[in-house]
Amino acid sequence: MLWSITVRDEVSIHDSADVSPEAILGPGTSVWHQAQIREGAQVGANCIIGKGVYIDFDVTIGANCKLQNGVYVYHPATLEDGVFLGPGVIVTNDKRPRAITPEGQLKSNAEWLAEPVHISYGAAVGAGAILLPGVHVGRWALIGAGSLVSKDVPGYGLVFGNPARLRGYTCPCGHRLMKDRGAIYVCPTCQEKVEIKEHLVDTHS
Numbered sequence: 001m002l003w004s005i006t007v008r009d010e011v012s013i014h015d016s017a018d019v020s021p022e023a024i025l026g027p028g029t030s031v032w033h034q035a036q037i038r039e040g041a042q043v044g045a046n047c048i049i050g051k052g053v054y055i056d057f058d059v060t061i062g063a064n065c066k067l068q069n070g071v072y073v074y075h076p077a078t079l080e081d082g083v084f085l086g087p088g089v090i091v092t093n094d095k096r097p098r099a100i101t102p103e104g105q106l107k108s109n110a111e112w113l114a115e116p117v118h119i120s121y122g123a124a125v126g127a128g129a130i131l132l133p134g135v136h137v138g139r140w141a142l143i144g145a146g147s148l149v150s151k152d153v154p155g156y157g158l159v160f161g162n163p164a165r166l167r168g169y170t171c172p173c174g175h176r177l178m179k180d181r182g183a184i185y186v187c188p189t190c191q192e193k194v195e196i197k198e199h200l201v202d203t204h205s
Contacts, residue, residue, distance in 0.1 A: 077117045086127035091117045095133040142170040165202040
């Protein structure tokens with residue numbers, strides 16, 4: 001089958017994608033093969049929405065974000081500008097999931113509470129990571145591939161593992177920061193200096 005790209009309102013949408021007319025997409029955004037964007041979702045300008053991405057209703061995504069293939073983002077998550085989600089990342093919303101009530105009846109939407117995940121400016125999440133409900137990810141944080149994130153991640157924090165633990169801090173350029181003096185960290189690659197309010201770092205691999 002021959003697919004094509006439709007351009008409407010400065011947004012490129014692959015013909016196999018399912019984009020609700022009640023979703024809002026910013027100019028310069030591209031939506032690729034078999035992605036689904038539901039009603040009430042807001043996607044900022046110049047975003048890349050990869051193949052098979054699912055964006056739930058009422059999700060908010062800022063400008064210049066990249067969601068790689070197979071990403072699932074459930075409501076009411078918020079991604080600030082410049083967020084990267086690697087292939088297969090799942091942003092969840094239900095801390096106590098059940099299909100049925102104690103009486104054995106199928107639960108309705110009114111019978112459970114969705115808890116939002118918030119991912120701050122410039123943060124990046126590696127392939128296959130899972131973010132549990134209610135987690136807040138700080139600015140420029142970096143989450144390693146395959147991690148299970150059950151707790152908040154501080155700004156510039158480098159976390160990985162199952163469960164994910166804080167292992168250090170990262171520069172906006174993506175390299176690991178090295179402690180300089182006091183609360184100042186420096187990037188050995190780009191020489192950027194960052195002041196960090198320190199958290200407990202787990203040095204065990």
